[in-house]
Amino acid sequence: xxxxxxxxxxxxxxxxxxxxxxxxxxxxxxxxxxxxxxxxxxxxxxxxxxxxxxxxxxxxxxxxxxxxxxxxxxxxxxxxxxxxxxxxxxxxxxxxxxxxxxxx
Numbered sequence: 001x002x003x004x005x006x007x008x009x010x011x012x013x014x015x016x017x018x019x020x021x022x023x024x025x026x027x028x029x030x031x032x033x034x035x036x037x038x039x040x041x042x043x044x045x046x047x048x049x050x051x052x053x054x055x056x057x058x059x060x061x062x063x064x065x066x067x068x069x070x071x072x073x074x075x076x077x078x079x080x081x082x083x084x085x086x087x088x089x090x091x092x093x094x095x096x097x098x099x100x101x102x103x104x
Contacts, residue, residue, distance in 0.1 A: 015054035022047060023072045023080055045069040 010018065022044055030036060048070035051060035062070030 012054045023077055
């Protein structure tokens with residue numbers, strides 16, 4: 001299938017809102033899956049790479065040395081998920097927010 005080109009004209013707030021929408025979608029898609037969809041990952045990365053142009057460079061990491069891709073910052077993702085969803089401890093279960101913390 002041939003790709004079609006689109007042009008988006010966004011201000012800084014609109015890009016931040018787009019970043020939030022994509023990040024929430026990423027969390028929903030990959031929160032419980034082990035494998036990632038490479039096509040979707042590359043699409044997200046292609047949007048994340050413009051973060052600096054919209055004064056959002058502290059919310060995105062990249063280019064990563066592995067494949068020059070970009071990803072949302074884990075701290076931003078954690079804060080966004082906590083503000084968007086009512087996530088916390090389930091009685092008798094571990095705190096599921098551990099998934100959002102970066103490994104050290």
